[in-house]
Amino acid sequence: MPSQAADLVRRLARNAEAVCRHYLSNGRREGRYWLVGDVANTKGRSLFVRLSGPDHGKGAAGKWTDAESGQHGDLLDLIALNRGFHRLRDTLDEARMLLALPPDALPPRQDRLPAPRGSPGSARRLYAMSRPIADTLAQTYLHSRGITAASLGEPLRFYPHCYYRPDEHSPTETWPALIAAVTDLGGTITGAHRTWLDPSGRDKAPVDSPRRALGHLLGHGVRFGVADDVMAAGEGIETMLSLRMILPALPMVAALSANHLAARLLPAGLRRLYVARDADRAGDAAMASLCHRAEADGIERLVLSPGLDDFNEDLRRLGIDALRAAVRQQLDPRDAARFLA
Structure with missing residues:
Protein backbone atom coordinates (compact mmCIF):
# COMPACT_ATOMS: atom_id res chain seq x y z
CA MET A 1 0.00 0.00 0.00
CA PRO A 2 1.45 3.45 -0.88
CA SER A 3 2.63 5.38 2.17
CA GLN A 4 -0.03 8.10 1.75
CA ALA A 5 -2.77 5.47 1.58
CA ALA A 6 -1.41 3.83 4.73
CA ASP A 7 -1.40 7.22 6.46
CA LEU A 8 -5.02 7.82 5.44
CA VAL A 9 -5.99 4.37 6.76
CA ARG A 10 -4.50 5.33 10.15
CA ARG A 11 -6.25 8.72 10.18
CA LEU A 12 -9.58 7.19 9.23
CA ALA A 13 -9.19 4.54 11.92
CA ARG A 14 -8.61 7.20 14.57
CA ASN A 15 -11.96 8.71 13.50
CA ALA A 16 -13.69 5.37 12.88
CA GLU A 17 -17.00 6.26 14.50
CA ALA A 18 -17.28 9.50 12.52
CA VAL A 19 -16.52 7.60 9.31
CA CYS A 20 -19.23 5.06 10.16
CA ARG A 21 -21.78 7.75 10.97
CA HIS A 22 -21.05 9.38 7.60
CA TYR A 23 -21.12 6.30 5.32
CA LEU A 24 -23.09 3.79 7.41
CA SER A 25 -25.77 6.02 8.91
CA ASN A 26 -28.31 3.17 9.10
CA GLY A 27 -26.13 1.40 11.66
CA ARG A 28 -25.46 2.08 15.30
CA ARG A 29 -22.73 1.73 17.90
CA GLU A 30 -22.75 -1.28 20.21
CA GLY A 31 -19.81 -1.35 22.58
CA ARG A 32 -16.56 -1.22 20.61
CA TYR A 33 -18.26 -1.89 17.27
CA TRP A 34 -20.45 -0.19 14.67
CA LEU A 35 -23.10 -2.59 13.36
CA VAL A 36 -24.94 -2.28 10.04
CA GLY A 37 -26.27 -4.55 7.30
CA ASP A 38 -23.55 -4.17 4.66
CA VAL A 39 -21.16 -1.70 3.01
CA ALA A 40 -24.07 -0.22 1.03
CA ASN A 41 -25.58 1.05 4.34
CA THR A 42 -28.45 -1.44 4.42
CA LYS A 43 -30.10 -1.80 7.80
CA GLY A 44 -29.03 -4.91 9.69
CA ARG A 45 -26.28 -6.38 11.84
CA SER A 46 -24.13 -8.43 9.46
CA LEU A 47 -21.26 -5.96 9.09
CA PHE A 48 -19.26 -4.84 12.12
CA VAL A 49 -16.54 -2.17 12.26
CA ARG A 50 -14.07 -2.02 15.16
CA LEU A 51 -14.16 1.54 16.55
CA SER A 52 -11.15 1.42 18.87
CA GLY A 53 -7.82 -0.33 19.01
CA PRO A 54 -4.22 0.03 17.80
CA ASP A 55 -3.27 1.58 14.46
CA HIS A 56 -2.40 -1.77 12.93
CA GLY A 57 -2.16 -5.46 13.66
CA LYS A 58 -4.50 -7.58 15.75
CA GLY A 59 -7.62 -5.72 16.90
CA ALA A 60 -6.81 -2.59 14.86
CA ALA A 61 -9.41 0.16 14.80
CA GLY A 62 -11.22 0.57 11.48
CA LYS A 63 -11.07 -3.09 10.51
CA TRP A 64 -14.44 -4.46 9.40
CA THR A 65 -16.00 -7.78 8.45
CA ASP A 66 -19.33 -8.68 6.88
CA ALA A 67 -20.24 -11.99 8.50
CA GLU A 68 -22.76 -12.83 5.77
CA SER A 69 -20.72 -12.12 2.63
CA GLY A 70 -17.23 -12.72 4.03
CA GLN A 71 -16.08 -9.26 2.88
CA HIS A 72 -13.53 -7.55 5.09
CA GLY A 73 -10.97 -4.79 4.97
CA ASP A 74 -10.03 -1.36 6.29
CA LEU A 75 -11.92 1.92 6.07
CA LEU A 76 -10.46 2.79 2.67
CA ASP A 77 -11.88 -0.49 1.34
CA LEU A 78 -15.22 0.37 2.93
CA ILE A 79 -15.31 3.83 1.33
CA ALA A 80 -14.46 2.38 -2.10
CA LEU A 81 -17.25 -0.20 -1.89
CA ASN A 82 -19.76 2.22 -0.41
CA ARG A 83 -19.15 4.84 -3.11
CA GLY A 84 -18.58 2.39 -5.98
CA PHE A 85 -15.07 3.68 -6.74
CA HIS A 86 -12.89 1.63 -9.07
CA ARG A 87 -9.68 3.66 -8.81
CA LEU A 88 -7.52 4.05 -5.71
CA ARG A 89 -7.03 7.72 -6.53
CA ASP A 90 -10.78 8.41 -6.26
CA THR A 91 -10.95 6.63 -2.91
CA LEU A 92 -8.00 8.59 -1.53
CA ASP A 93 -9.50 11.89 -2.69
CA GLU A 94 -12.79 10.99 -0.97
CA ALA A 95 -10.96 10.11 2.25
CA ARG A 96 -9.00 13.39 2.17
CA MET A 97 -12.20 15.39 1.75
CA LEU A 98 -13.74 13.58 4.70
CA LEU A 99 -10.69 14.31 6.84
CA ALA A 100 -10.40 17.87 5.45
CA LEU A 101 -6.90 17.20 4.12
CA PRO A 102 -5.43 18.90 1.01
CA PRO A 103 -5.50 16.82 -2.20
CA ASP A 104 -2.20 15.28 -3.26
CA ALA A 105 -0.96 13.15 -6.12
CA LEU A 106 -0.19 9.51 -5.56
CA PRO A 107 3.55 8.82 -5.09
CA PRO A 108 5.34 6.56 -7.61
CA ARG A 109 5.14 2.83 -7.01
CA GLN A 110 7.77 1.42 -4.69
CA ASP A 111 8.95 -2.08 -3.93
CA ARG A 112 6.51 -3.85 -1.65
CA LEU A 113 7.23 -5.41 1.70
CA PRO A 114 6.39 -9.11 2.29
CA ALA A 115 2.66 -9.69 1.89
CA PRO A 116 0.64 -9.43 5.13
CA ARG A 117 -2.16 -11.80 6.05
CA GLY A 118 -5.25 -11.26 3.95
CA SER A 119 -3.29 -9.79 1.02
CA HIS A 216 -8.39 -7.60 -3.33
CA LEU A 217 -11.88 -8.24 -4.71
CA LEU A 218 -13.05 -4.83 -5.91
CA GLY A 219 -13.63 -5.01 -9.67
CA HIS A 220 -12.37 -8.59 -9.90
CA GLY A 221 -14.00 -12.02 -9.71
CA VAL A 222 -13.87 -15.80 -10.12
CA ARG A 223 -13.65 -16.35 -13.88
CA PHE A 224 -14.90 -19.30 -15.90
CA GLY A 225 -13.55 -18.96 -19.43
CA VAL A 226 -11.94 -15.94 -21.08
CA ALA A 227 -14.32 -13.13 -22.01
CA ASP A 228 -14.39 -11.97 -25.62
CA ASP A 229 -17.40 -10.24 -27.15
CA VAL A 230 -20.09 -11.82 -24.93
CA MET A 231 -20.01 -12.77 -21.25
CA ALA A 232 -22.20 -13.24 -18.18
CA ALA A 233 -21.67 -11.87 -14.67
CA GLY A 234 -23.41 -12.73 -11.42
CA GLU A 235 -22.90 -12.87 -7.68
CA GLY A 236 -22.22 -16.38 -6.43
CA ILE A 237 -19.93 -19.17 -7.59
CA GLU A 238 -22.72 -21.74 -7.44
CA THR A 239 -25.09 -19.42 -9.31
CA MET A 240 -22.66 -19.10 -12.22
CA LEU A 241 -21.72 -22.79 -12.19
CA SER A 242 -25.43 -23.63 -12.43
CA LEU A 243 -25.72 -21.49 -15.55
CA ARG A 244 -22.53 -23.06 -16.86
CA MET A 245 -24.28 -26.44 -16.74
CA ILE A 246 -26.39 -25.29 -19.71
CA LEU A 247 -24.05 -22.62 -21.16
CA PRO A 248 -20.65 -24.33 -20.92
CA ALA A 249 -18.98 -22.20 -23.61
CA LEU A 250 -20.22 -18.80 -22.42
CA PRO A 251 -17.49 -16.97 -20.45
CA MET A 252 -18.70 -16.09 -16.95
CA VAL A 253 -17.52 -14.37 -13.81
CA ALA A 254 -18.75 -14.65 -10.22
CA ALA A 255 -18.30 -11.34 -8.38
CA LEU A 256 -18.96 -13.01 -4.95
CA SER A 257 -21.40 -10.39 -3.61
CA ALA A 258 -23.96 -7.86 -4.79
CA ASN A 259 -21.66 -4.94 -3.99
CA HIS A 260 -18.79 -6.45 -5.95
CA LEU A 261 -21.09 -7.26 -8.86
CA ALA A 262 -22.05 -3.60 -9.07
CA ALA A 263 -18.32 -2.72 -9.16
CA ARG A 264 -17.33 -5.25 -11.84
CA LEU A 265 -14.65 -4.14 -14.29
CA LEU A 266 -15.69 -4.95 -17.86
CA PRO A 267 -13.17 -6.14 -20.47
CA ALA A 268 -12.31 -4.15 -23.56
CA GLY A 269 -14.07 -5.40 -26.66
CA LEU A 270 -17.16 -6.62 -24.81
CA ARG A 271 -20.30 -6.11 -26.92
CA ARG A 272 -23.00 -7.89 -24.92
CA LEU A 273 -23.27 -8.52 -21.18
CA TYR A 274 -25.67 -10.87 -19.45
CA VAL A 275 -26.28 -9.99 -15.81
CA ALA A 276 -27.46 -13.00 -13.80
CA ARG A 277 -29.43 -11.40 -10.99
CA ASP A 278 -30.34 -12.84 -7.62
CA ALA A 279 -34.01 -12.28 -6.77
CA ASP A 280 -33.62 -9.89 -3.82
CA ARG A 281 -33.24 -6.16 -3.23
CA ALA A 282 -29.45 -6.27 -3.15
CA GLY A 283 -29.41 -8.30 -6.37
CA ASP A 284 -31.71 -5.84 -8.12
CA ALA A 285 -29.60 -2.88 -7.02
CA ALA A 286 -26.38 -4.54 -8.20
CA MET A 287 -27.96 -5.48 -11.52
CA ALA A 288 -29.18 -1.92 -12.11
CA SER A 289 -25.81 -0.42 -11.25
CA LEU A 290 -23.83 -2.76 -13.50
CA CYS A 291 -26.29 -2.33 -16.38
CA HIS A 292 -26.02 1.44 -16.06
CA ARG A 293 -22.22 1.26 -16.26
CA ALA A 294 -22.36 -1.11 -19.23
CA GLU A 295 -24.78 1.23 -21.02
CA ALA A 296 -22.37 4.12 -20.49
CA ASP A 297 -19.67 2.04 -22.19
CA GLY A 298 -21.92 1.24 -25.14
CA ILE A 299 -22.36 -2.42 -24.15
CA GLU A 300 -25.67 -4.17 -24.78
CA ARG A 301 -27.21 -5.40 -21.51
CA LEU A 302 -29.48 -8.40 -21.03
CA VAL A 303 -30.75 -9.61 -17.65
CA LEU A 304 -31.09 -13.29 -16.76
CA SER A 305 -33.67 -13.77 -13.99
CA PRO A 306 -34.17 -16.98 -11.99
CA GLY A 307 -37.58 -18.49 -11.34
CA LEU A 308 -36.79 -18.85 -7.62
CA ASP A 309 -34.22 -17.06 -5.48
CA ASP A 310 -31.18 -17.82 -7.67
CA PHE A 311 -30.11 -20.11 -10.51
CA ASN A 312 -28.70 -22.80 -8.24
CA GLU A 313 -32.06 -23.11 -6.52
CA ASP A 314 -33.67 -23.31 -9.98
CA LEU A 315 -31.27 -26.11 -10.93
CA ARG A 316 -31.82 -28.09 -7.75
CA ARG A 317 -35.58 -27.68 -7.41
CA LEU A 318 -36.83 -27.31 -10.97
CA GLY A 319 -34.26 -29.44 -12.79
CA ILE A 320 -31.82 -28.80 -15.60
CA ASP A 321 -34.39 -29.09 -18.39
CA ALA A 322 -36.61 -26.42 -16.83
CA LEU A 323 -33.56 -24.22 -16.23
CA ARG A 324 -32.48 -24.59 -19.85
CA ALA A 325 -35.95 -23.76 -21.17
CA ALA A 326 -36.28 -20.67 -18.95
CA VAL A 327 -32.84 -19.32 -19.82
CA ARG A 328 -33.31 -19.96 -23.53
CA GLN A 329 -36.23 -17.50 -23.56
CA GLN A 330 -33.98 -14.80 -22.06
CA LEU A 331 -31.02 -15.21 -24.42
CA ASP A 332 -30.40 -13.32 -27.60
CA PRO A 333 -31.23 -15.87 -30.37
CA ARG A 334 -27.66 -15.61 -31.68
CA ASP A 335 -26.30 -16.57 -28.28
CA ALA A 336 -28.81 -19.39 -27.82
CA ALA A 337 -27.50 -20.96 -31.03
CA ARG A 338 -23.89 -20.26 -30.09
CA PHE A 339 -23.74 -21.17 -26.40
CA LEU A 340 -26.77 -23.17 -25.25
CA ALA A 341 -25.95 -26.86 -24.71
Missing part, protein backbone atom coordinates in the same frame (compact mmCIF):
# COMPACT_ATOMS: atom_id res chain seq x y z
CA PRO A 120 -3.21 -10.96 -2.61
CA GLY A 121 0.07 -12.66 -1.77
CA SER A 122 -1.64 -14.68 0.94
CA ALA A 123 -4.40 -15.58 -1.52
CA ARG A 124 -1.89 -16.76 -4.12
CA ARG A 125 -0.10 -18.93 -1.55
CA LEU A 126 -3.37 -20.53 -0.45
CA TYR A 127 -4.35 -21.25 -4.03
CA ALA A 128 -0.90 -22.70 -4.81
CA MET A 129 -1.11 -25.02 -1.80
CA SER A 130 -4.55 -26.30 -2.85
CA ARG A 131 -5.13 -29.17 -5.26
CA PRO A 132 -7.54 -29.90 -8.13
CA ILE A 133 -11.09 -30.69 -7.01
CA ALA A 134 -11.41 -34.05 -8.83
CA ASP A 135 -12.32 -36.82 -6.37
CA THR A 136 -12.31 -34.46 -3.37
CA LEU A 137 -14.91 -33.20 -0.89
CA ALA A 138 -15.16 -30.04 -3.00
CA GLN A 139 -16.44 -32.07 -5.95
CA THR A 140 -18.81 -33.96 -3.64
CA TYR A 141 -20.15 -30.63 -2.37
CA LEU A 142 -20.74 -29.26 -5.88
CA HIS A 143 -22.51 -32.48 -6.88
CA SER A 144 -24.77 -32.10 -3.84
CA ARG A 145 -25.75 -28.68 -5.25
CA GLY A 146 -26.65 -30.22 -8.60
CA ILE A 147 -23.44 -29.02 -10.27
CA THR A 148 -22.05 -32.13 -11.91
CA ALA A 149 -20.21 -30.67 -14.88
CA ALA A 150 -17.98 -28.11 -13.17
CA SER A 151 -14.49 -27.71 -14.55
CA LEU A 152 -11.97 -29.78 -12.64
CA GLY A 153 -9.25 -27.22 -13.36
CA GLU A 154 -8.86 -23.55 -12.67
CA PRO A 155 -10.21 -21.52 -10.96
CA LEU A 156 -11.58 -24.05 -8.42
CA ARG A 157 -9.37 -26.05 -6.07
CA PHE A 158 -9.58 -27.93 -2.76
CA TYR A 159 -7.68 -27.49 0.49
CA PRO A 160 -8.26 -30.17 3.14
CA HIS A 161 -7.22 -28.19 6.25
CA CYS A 162 -8.11 -24.53 5.73
CA TYR A 163 -7.85 -22.24 8.75
CA TYR A 164 -11.09 -20.74 10.08
CA ARG A 165 -11.43 -18.32 12.99
CA PRO A 166 -14.96 -17.32 14.06
CA ASP A 167 -13.73 -14.00 15.47
CA GLU A 168 -10.62 -12.44 16.91
CA HIS A 169 -11.30 -13.83 20.38
CA SER A 170 -11.82 -17.46 19.31
CA PRO A 171 -9.28 -20.21 18.67
CA THR A 172 -8.40 -21.16 15.11
CA GLU A 173 -10.13 -24.20 13.62
CA THR A 174 -9.46 -26.15 10.44
CA TRP A 175 -12.07 -27.34 7.95
CA PRO A 176 -11.92 -28.67 4.39
CA ALA A 177 -12.61 -25.90 1.90
CA LEU A 178 -13.47 -25.19 -1.73
CA ILE A 179 -10.97 -22.56 -2.87
CA ALA A 180 -11.67 -20.24 -5.81
CA ALA A 181 -9.11 -17.91 -7.38
CA VAL A 182 -10.16 -14.27 -7.76
CA THR A 183 -8.42 -12.70 -10.75
CA ASP A 184 -8.21 -9.35 -12.52
CA LEU A 185 -8.87 -8.77 -16.22
CA GLY A 186 -5.35 -9.91 -17.04
CA GLY A 187 -5.70 -13.20 -15.16
CA THR A 188 -3.51 -12.25 -12.19
CA ILE A 189 -4.70 -13.69 -8.88
CA THR A 190 -5.73 -10.84 -6.58
CA GLY A 191 -7.67 -12.82 -3.99
CA ALA A 192 -9.19 -16.14 -3.02
CA HIS A 193 -12.65 -17.18 -1.91
CA ARG A 194 -13.10 -19.96 0.63
CA THR A 195 -16.19 -22.08 1.18
CA TRP A 196 -15.63 -24.20 4.28
CA LEU A 197 -17.21 -27.63 4.00
CA ASP A 198 -18.71 -30.21 6.30
CA PRO A 199 -16.42 -33.28 6.47
CA SER A 200 -19.11 -35.26 4.65
CA GLY A 201 -18.82 -32.87 1.71
CA ARG A 202 -22.60 -32.66 1.41
CA ASP A 203 -23.04 -29.20 2.89
CA LYS A 204 -21.15 -26.15 4.06
CA ALA A 205 -19.33 -26.37 7.38
CA PRO A 206 -21.53 -25.73 10.46
CA VAL A 207 -19.88 -22.37 11.25
CA ASP A 208 -21.27 -18.84 11.46
CA SER A 209 -19.74 -17.58 8.19
CA PRO A 210 -18.78 -20.52 5.96
CA ARG A 211 -17.91 -18.23 3.02
CA ARG A 212 -15.13 -15.66 3.22
CA ALA A 213 -12.75 -13.97 0.83
CA LEU A 214 -9.27 -12.55 1.25
CA GLY A 215 -7.16 -10.27 -0.90
